[in-house]
Amino acid sequence: MDSSSEAHRRIATIAAHLRPSSSQMENGCSLSGANCRAKGGAPGFKVAILGAAGGIGQPLALLMKMNPLVSVLHLYDIVNTPGITADVSHMDTGAVVRGFVGQPQLEDALTGMDLVIIPAGVPRKPGMTRDDLFNINAGIVKNLCEGIAKCCPKATVNIISNPVNSTVPIAAEVFKRAGTYDPKRLLGVTMLDVVRANTFVAEVLGLDPREVDVPVVGGHAGVTILPLLSQVKPSCNFTKEEIEYITNRIQNGGTEVVEAKAGAGSATLSMAYAAVKFADACLRGLRGDAGVVECAFVDSQVTELPFFASKVRLGRNGVEEIHQLGPLNEYERAGLEKAKKELSGSIEKGVAFVRK
Numbered sequence: 395m396d397s398s399s400e401a402h403r404r405i406a407t408i409a410a411h412l413r414p415s416s417s418q419m420e421n422g423c424s425l426s427g428a429n430c431r432a433k434g435g436a437p438g439f440k441v442a443i444l445g446a447a448g449g450i451g452q453p454l455a456l457l458m459k460m461n462p463l464v465s466v467l468h469l470y471d472i473v474n475t476p477g478i479t480a481d482v483s484h485m486d487t488g489a490v491v492r493g494f495v496g497q498p499q500l501e502d503a504l505t506g507m508d509l510v511i512i513p514a515g516v517p518r519k520p521g522m523t524r525d526d527l528f529n530i531n532a533g534i535v536k537n538l539c540e541g542i543a544k545c546c547p548k549a550t551v552n553i554i555s556n557p558v559n560s561t562v563p564i565a566a567e568v569f570k571r572a573g574t575y576d577p578k579r580l581l582g583v584t585m586l587d588v589v590r591a592n593t594f595v596a597e598v599l600g601l602d603p604r605e606v607d608v609p610v611v612g613g614h615a616g617v618t619i620l621p622l623l624s625q626v627k628p629s630c631n632f633t634k635e636e637i638e639y640i641t642n643r644i645q646n647g648g649t650e651v652v653e654a655k656a657g658a659g660s661a662t663l664s665m666a667y668a669a670v671k672f673a674d675a676c677l678r679g680l681r682g683d684a685g686v687v688e689c690a691f692v693d694s695q696v697t698e699l700p701f702f703a704s705k706v707r708l709g710r711n712g713v714e715e716i717h718q719l720g721p722l723n724e725y726e727r728a729g730l731e732k733a734k735k736e737l738s739g740s741i742e743k744g745v746a747f748v749r750k
């Protein structure tokens with residue numbers, strides 16, 4: 395028996411006799427530390443998902459474990475992460491997975507992370523607006539961002555928890571208070587609006603959605619979601635009726651899913667897909683890839699509002715450049731005014747929550 399077969403035999407014997415303790419499972423390794431060679435030393439980025447046991451968190455964990463840019467994946471939630479970690483950690487992809495459960499383990503979950511993705515918080519039920527989630531989710535996001543400010547102040551942060559139009563300003567205020575705010579590193583995830591827009595436009599035009607690129611600006615709720623159909627690539631023309639239909643469908647895409655799920659939550663699978671698409675863009679930017687451009691809700695001077703979603707170029711420092719809105723038609727200019735009015739209140743509400 396050669397030495398590597400002997401090593402495998404020894405490990406198999408140990409594994410058969412060891413019943414892993416919960417702390418060993420949290421290390422993403424079912425052997426004791428001395429016997430486990432998976433130390434997470436491979437090159438790549440360290441990513442944490444906060445809210446990893448949820449409807450979005452679980453498929454997001456699965457997809458991030460498949461991302462070759464990720465070397466270490468930390469899964470944090472207030473419940474159920476040991477099981478999800480054990481499950482995902484068996485995938486034969488590169489990232490080492492570690493689970494953390496409950497507030498006492500938040501700091502360990504965050505320490506050393508390059509990218510933190512936050513889908514923690516309650517989802518909508520039929521009849522609710524995203525703003526109806528504010529009372530619960532504002533406190534959750536504030537608490538998690540306090541942890542980030544303390545343990546990984548230089549991490550890039552992707553906020554998914556709704557209402558995004560308020561939770562991003564909450565995060566910014568927490569970081570300002572802690573003296574760690576870097577506007578380039580804080581991004582509200584509006585990617586699902588773009589994913590939907592590409593899909594719905596492709597349906598109407600009879601195109602492959604992978605070939606369609608629709609800029610969606612503003613924010614992430616109702617009329618604040620503003621697709622710029624005059625700037626769709628490949629360049630195309632719509633009838634007035636098509637513009638009304640597509641715009642309404644994009645603005646109400648979240649509600650369409652909430653109603654179809656009939657009380658069982660909101661978009662989770664398409665959101666996990668969108669979150670991974672966006673996180674991958676952030677990681678490619680951090681790696682130094684050129685020309686990575688996506689829409690996101692960020693600290694912005696594109697309008698008079700302090701936060702606004704538009705196309706941004708992602709780089710080694712996070713948001714390297716914020717694109718202007720470009721020429722808008724009359725329909726879009728009217729939409730922009732409506733969007734700004736609602737956004738302004740949502741941003742102020744978030745800021746006031748932390749300053750109060």
Ligand SMILES: NC(=O)C1=CN([C@@H]2O[C@H](COP(=O)(O)OP(=O)(O)OC[C@H]3O[C@@H](n4cnc5c(N)ncnc54)[C@H](O)[C@@H]3O)[C@@H](O)[C@H]2O)C=CC1
Nearest residue numbers: 445447448449450471472514515516517554555556586665
């Ligand atoms: N930005 C976007 O485009 C979208 C945002 N969302 C939002 O994402 C959020 C999560 O949605 P789902 O995953 O469907 O909800 P969910 O209820 O299935 O999962 C939320 C998870 O957060 C966890 N959680 C609660 N408090 C926490 C805390 N203090 N620390 C860590 N984890 C905590 C829960 O235990 C649960 O596992 C909701 O606010 C929803 O509105 C949903 C879809 C799209």
Ligand SMILES: O=C([O-])CC(=O)C(=O)O
Nearest residue numbers: 518586647648649660661
């Ligand atoms: O609609 C919701 O509550 C969830 C969400 O943000 C979306 O699906 O766009």
